[in-house]
Each structure stands twice: as structure tokens, then as C-alpha cells.
Amino acid sequence: MNNQSTIERLTYEKYYCNTSSVFYMENVCNRSTILDINLSSRGLASLPIEVLNKLMISLDDSEVRSKKMASLESDQPFNSLSELEYLAIRNHNISHLPQDIFNGLVLLHILEIDSNELTGVELNTFHSLSKLECLTIRNNNNLTHLPQDIFKELTSLTILILDLNKLTSLENNIFNSLPKLEYLSISRNNLTSLSQGIFNELKSLKYLKLNYNKLSSLKKNTFHGLSSLTSLYINYLDISNNNLTSLRQKVFNGLELLTELYLQSNKLTIIEPNTFNTLSELEFLDISDNNLQNFSSKVFNGLESLTQLYLKSNQLKIIEANTFNKLVNLEVLDISNNTLTSLPQEVFNGLKSLTLLSLNSNKLTDLEPNIFKNLIDLDYLNIGDNSLRYLPQKLFSGLKLLRSLYLNSNLLTSLQSDIFNNLANLKLLDIS
Incomplete structure (x- = not known):
């Protein structure tokens, strides 16, 4: 028996076949066909590298969740999982993701890093995940900033969810390398403004959610270039539940295919004439729960396709x-x-x-x-x-x-x- 086989056998026995081990799993010990490994509710404080290394080379799905792991013991803990397609790291105390941590996950399609204590993500954390289609980084209470090129190599990404963090701003070109992105949600953060042109390169985007932030204004052409966008949430383009006080002409330029626009629960007092006049495909518009006292008779010009209009709970x-x-x-x-x-x-x-x-x-x-x-x-x-x-x-x-x-x-x-x-x-x- 060669050294590698011996190490693998000892590792199985140490972790997966030892009934007193927190990692004991009968199916793994018996080398059954393994599609899912669940390490939840095992009281983990850390994840030893040998638990995964050289073992699950045909693993399809992995959930690493509760209870409370504070770190990943290795620079590349997933290096041997070359066929892994789904990875969830939820409900831990992880505060930092080092560079190259996901090296080796060349077939990964879905990555969920939710409900941790992240304070930062290094620049090249995701650079090897060229097949990744869905990335969620949700509910990380200390995450205030993301590097400009953090998503640079994620050319296959179609879904990106950054909800429930504490992001205060976004770098101007942060989304420039995501040509296939269709769904982007940055809800429930602390964003106060958006750079002009920040979404310019998202030519495939269909859904944008920015609700429950602290946006107080939107620059002209903020959404210019989003030619495929069909729903906008600022509340669903969702821009609801922000601090917007006014909407100026040309703010929605470039959204020719938009069908739903949610602006409820802001602090709007002014909507300029012709603000919506480029939204010829818009079918649903909600401006409820704002502070509007009046508006121009030209405010809804251009909305020939509109079927639902909500103006309730204004003034x-x-x-x-x-x-x-x-x-x-x-x-x-x-x-x-x-x-x-x-x-x-x-x-x-x-x-x-x-x-x-x-x-x-x-x-x-x-x-x-x-x-x-x-x-x-x-x-x-x-x-x-x-x-x-x-x-x-x-x-x-x-x-x-x-x-x-x-x-x-x-x-x-x-x-x-x-x-x-x-x-x-x-x-x-x-x-x-």
C-alpha cells in the first residue's frame, strides 16, 4: 500500500469512522456514493484541512454550517475537491477570507457565504472560480467594503446577492467584468450614493434590487447601459425604502426594457416632468408612501404601456x-x-x-x-x-x-x- 493510500485510510479512521469523533459519518466511513456532506450542528471551532484533503474528490454538494467555526485551518482547505459544484459556509464566526482559499474548486457553480462575521474579502479570493454561476455573501454584519476587482474573474456569474451587510459604498468599476450577470441584489446595506455609470457594463442584467439602503439621491444616467433590465428595485429597480427626496430628468435613461419600478417608502417630494418618459415598456410603477404634495401633469409622459400605478399614502x-x-x-x-x-x-x-x-x-x-x-x-x-x-x-x-x-x-x-x-x-x- 503506498503512502497516499495509507494516509487516506488513517484519515478516514481518525475522523469519519471514529464514533466518538464530531466528524463521524457512516456513509463516508463505508465509502458510499457521496453527494452531500453536512457538518452542521457539530460544535466545530475550526475545520482541519485533512477532513477534506484527498478524500471527497467526487463530492458534488457540501454544506459547512453551524455551529460557529471561526477559521479555516489552511490557506487552501478545499484544494482537493476538484469536482465540487456546490459549497455553503453558513452561520459561523469567520471574519476573513484569505486569497486563494477556493483554489482547486474548478467546477464550483454555487457558493454561499452567509451569516458569518466577515470584515473583509481579499482581492483574489474568487479568482479561480471561472465556472461560478451564483455567489451569495449575505448577512455578514461587519462587511463594509469590497475591493474594486473582487469579482474580476467571475465571467460565468449570473446571480450575485450581497444583501444584509453593512456596505457603505461601491467601487465605480466593481461590476465591470460580469458580462453574464442577470440578477443583482444589494438590499439592506448602508449605501448612501451610487457612482455614475457603476452598472454600465452589466449588459445582461434583468433584475436590480437596491431597496432598504440609505440612498438620498440618484445621479443622471445612473442606470445608463442596463438595456436588458426588466425589474428595478430601489424597492424592486427596487429602490424602495431609501431616503430619496427627488427624481430628476434622465435618471432612468437607458432602461428601455424596464417593466417594473418600485420607488415606495422613500422621502420623495419632487418628481420632475418627463422623469419616466424613456420607460416605454414600463407596466408597474409604485410611488406609494412618499411625501409628494403635487406633480406636473407631464410627470407620466411616455408611459403608454403602464397597467398599474400606485400613489397611495402620499400628501x-x-x-x-x-x-x-x-x-x-x-x-x-x-x-x-x-x-x-x-x-x-x-x-x-x-x-x-x-x-x-x-x-x-x-x-x-x-x-x-x-x-x-x-x-x-x-x-x-x-x-x-x-x-x-x-x-x-x-x-x-x-x-x-x-x-x-x-x-x-x-x-x-x-x-x-x-x-x-x-x-x-x-x-x-x-x-x-
Whole structure:
């Protein structure tokens, strides 16, 4: 028996066949076909190199998780696992990943480094992982910075998740070498700004999540070059739950294929006219829970494909007459929980595809006759929880398809006898 075989046999006996060892695993000891090695809940303080070295050369999946390993005992602890495809290192106290730690993992496709205590990642940590497709570095409470070329060799990467760290900034060219990246999430960090052009080379990106950061402004052309992006989360492009106070013209330039834009739960007070005018494919826009009091009638210019618009929980006091006129495909409009006292008679003209309209929880004192007459497809109308004392004749003219009508929690004392005469399909009426 050669020396290598002897060492391998002794290693098996020392760790995997010793029933008193924390590494005891019957399947490994018996040299069964091994697709998964789980070292969770074994009270590990460290991972001896010989546990892996020269043993699992055909290993496909490995999870190294809980309890609380503080270090990896070797510069290259995974060097012999040339066929490993999945590696998860979760729920430990690891604070540092040295260079070349993943050398030898030439077939690795998925790497998860989650819920550790990382303070830093060295420049060449991932440089040998040319086959890697998914990388997650989540919930590392002390990670504030990443080197500019940290992802330089990851040319096969399609998914990158950096959520729940404490990143305060990103180097300008950090994503430049990721031509295949389709999904990027940097949610729940401490980002306060983004460099202009930081996403320029991500030509394949489809989903970008930046929600729950501390972004206070966005520069013009921040997203220029993201020609494939379909969803943007700043909350989903998600940019929600940040500190944005304004949106300027050209900030969304280059996002011609964007279909979903989430801007809710910021501190927006200003949206400039034509801010969205390049988003011709946008279908979903949420600007709820901000501080908007008004906006230009041109603010939604260019959004001919929009089907859902959410403006609830702002401080809107007025909406100009032609604000929604060009939203010919809009199906859902929610303007609830604002401070509107009145609406122009022509405000909903052009919304021939609208099926749901929520105006509840405002301060409306009256409504113009025929204000809804062009909403020929409207199915649901909520004008409850306002200050309406009177409903004019013909208020509901044209609403032949309406099935649900909420008038509850107003100040109505009487109703005209024929006020509901045109509502032949009405199924639900709440006037409580």
C-alpha cells in the first residue's frame, strides 16, 4: 500500500469512522456514493484541512454550517475537491477570507457565504472560480467594503446577492467584468450614493434590487447601459425604502426594457416632468408612501404601456386635469390615503382600460358630475372614508360594468332615488 493510500485510510479512521469523533459519518466511513456532506450542528471551532484533503474528490454538494467555526485551518482547505459544484459556509464566526482559499474548486457553480462575521474579502479570493454561476455573501454584519476587482474573474456569474451587510459604498468599476450577470441584489446595506455609470457594463442584467439602503439621491444616467433590465428595485429597480427626496430628468435613461419600478417608502417630494418618459415598456410603477404634495401633469409622459400605478399614502393635495390622459393601458390606479379635497372633471379622461380605482381615505368634499363617465371598463370603485355630503346626479354615468362600489364612512345624509340606476352589474354596495 503506498503512502497516499495509507494516509487516506488513517484519515478516514481518525475522523469519519471514529464514533466518538464530531466528524463521524457512516456513509463516508463505508465509502458510499457521496453527494452531500453536512457538518452542521457539530460544535466545530475550526475545520482541519485533512477532513477534506484527498478524500471527497467526487463530492458534488457540501454544506459547512453551524455551529460557529471561526477559521479555516489552511490557506487552501478545499484544494482537493476538484469536482465540487456546490459549497455553503453558513452561520459561523469567520471574519476573513484569505486569497486563494477556493483554489482547486474548478467546477464550483454555487457558493454561499452567509451569516458569518466577515470584515473583509481579499482581492483574489474568487479568482479561480471561472465556472461560478451564483455567489451569495449575505448577512455578514461587519462587511463594509469590497475591493474594486473582487469579482474580476467571475465571467460565468449570473446571480450575485450581497444583501444584509453593512456596505457603505461601491467601487465605480466593481461590476465591470460580469458580462453574464442577470440578477443583482444589494438590499439592506448602508449605501448612501451610487457612482455614475457603476452598472454600465452589466449588459445582461434583468433584475436590480437596491431597496432598504440609505440612498438620498440618484445621479443622471445612473442606470445608463442596463438595456436588458426588466425589474428595478430601489424597492424592486427596487429602490424602495431609501431616503430619496427627488427624481430628476434622465435618471432612468437607458432602461428601455424596464417593466417594473418600485420607488415606495422613500422621502420623495419632487418628481420632475418627463422623469419616466424613456420607460416605454414600463407596466408597474409604485410611488406609494412618499411625501409628494403635487406633480406636473407631464410627470407620466411616455408611459403608454403602464397597467398599474400606485400613489397611495402620499400628501397629494391636487392632481391636474390631464395628468393621466396618456395612460391608455392603465388598469389599476390607487390614489388612496392622500389629502385630496376635489378632483377636476376631466382628470380620468383617457383611462378607457381602467378596472380598479381607489380614492378612499382622502378629504374629498364633492365630486363633479360625469367625472367617471369615460371609465367604461371600471369594475371596482372605492370612494369611502372621505367627507362627501352629496352625490350629484349622473355621478356614476357610464359605469355599466361596475360590480363593487364603496361609499362607506362619508358624511352622506341622503341619496337621490335614481343615483344607482345605470349600475346594472353592481354586486357589492357599501354605504355604511
